[in-house]
Amino acid sequence: MSTVSAALTDSATMLRRQVRHMLRYPSLILMFAGIPVIFLLLFVYVFGAMLGAGLGGPVGGRADYANYVAPGILLMTVASAAQGTTISVVTDMTTGIVARFRTMAIARVSVLTGHVLGSLVQAMASVAIVLVAALLVGFEPTAGFGDWIAAAGLLVMISFALTWLCVALGMVSDNPATASNLPLPLMILPMMGSGFVPTDSMPAGLRWFAEYQPFTPFIDTVRGLLMGTPIGNSAMYAAGWCVLIALAGYLWAKKLYNREPKA
Incomplete structure (x- = not known):
């Protein structure tokens, strides 16, 4: 078996390990989706009428927001x-399972790849739950089939990138806490970008930060694909x-x- 084939086979095995963990503890997906759903309900039903009126949309109020x-x-x-991946990685690092993997004839990259791919599955399941909640509270996307595919692809790309960052953060952590x-x-x-209010409503210094941090083009591109708003250069960024x-x-x-490893 070639090195590439071995790496793919071992990565698939590690992915199955992560999926089994998810199936054993389905509450993790609900937890990752729970906080965003709480924010969704809070901002739509508590602040939505006032904030939506300031957007100047066709309907105004809570529906636009x-x-x-x-x-x-x-x-x-x-x-x-992605934050959950950090905890999963540090748990493996501190409980000795990674030391065990190091002694086995498996591709070294497969251990980390399994975490990343497992996190992608978990992230997309959480996104699906939150999307259903958003539709129930009044989210009315205008996207066509192609736009939905593009938006889903972008969310996978973003999740992939953030997950690799969180894998590294997990490896520099000493404990799950x-x-x-x-x-965090x-x-x-997302709150300090264009996620909750337009960036042009912010003070000058915060507005500069909001416009140049990565989540603003992420959000603007997803919003443009789902709602038909102008995307501009956001997709490229x-x-x-x-x-x-x-x-x-x-x-x-x-x-x-x-x-x-340390002795």
């Missing part, structure tokens, strides 16, 4: 699922951020994994 905020909530869901805190900025960044974050996370995680 549900359409505006739903893409940001979807990105928050992706970040929430630390691992659960390190990725990923949950906050979103793809660029995905490549940069994924590459940096992968190289960092690979370096950490290949280092010699």
Whole structure:
């Protein structure tokens, strides 16, 4: 068996391991989707009427705001699922299972790849739950079939990139408590971008940060695909951020994994 074939086979085995964990603990998916759903309900039903009136949409009020905020909530869901990967990785690192894997004749890359692919499955399941919740509270996308496929593909790309970053964060953590805190900025960044309010409503300094951080082009592109709003250069920037974050996370995680374990 070639090196590539062995790596693919071992990665598939590690993916099955992660999927079995998800099936054994389905509450994890509900937890990752739960926080975004709470934010969705809070902002739509508590703040939606007032914030929606400021958007100047055709309907005004809560209906317009549900359409505006739903893409940001979807990105928050992706970040929430990626955060779970950090905890999963540090658990494997600290319980000795990774040390066991190091002694086995398996491709080294497969251990991390299994975590990443498993997280993608978990993230998309969580996104599906949140999307159903968004539709129930008034989200009315105008996307055609092709736009839905493009939006789903972009969410997978973003999840892939963030997951590799969170794998690295899990490997630099000493325990699950630390691992659960390190990725928290990923949950906050959608709020400090265009996820909840337009960036032009922010003070100058915060507006500059919001417009140049990665989640704003992520959200603007997903919103444009689902709601038909202008995308501009957001898709190009979103793809660029995905490549940069994924590459940096992968190289960092690979370096950490290949280092010699402490005696």
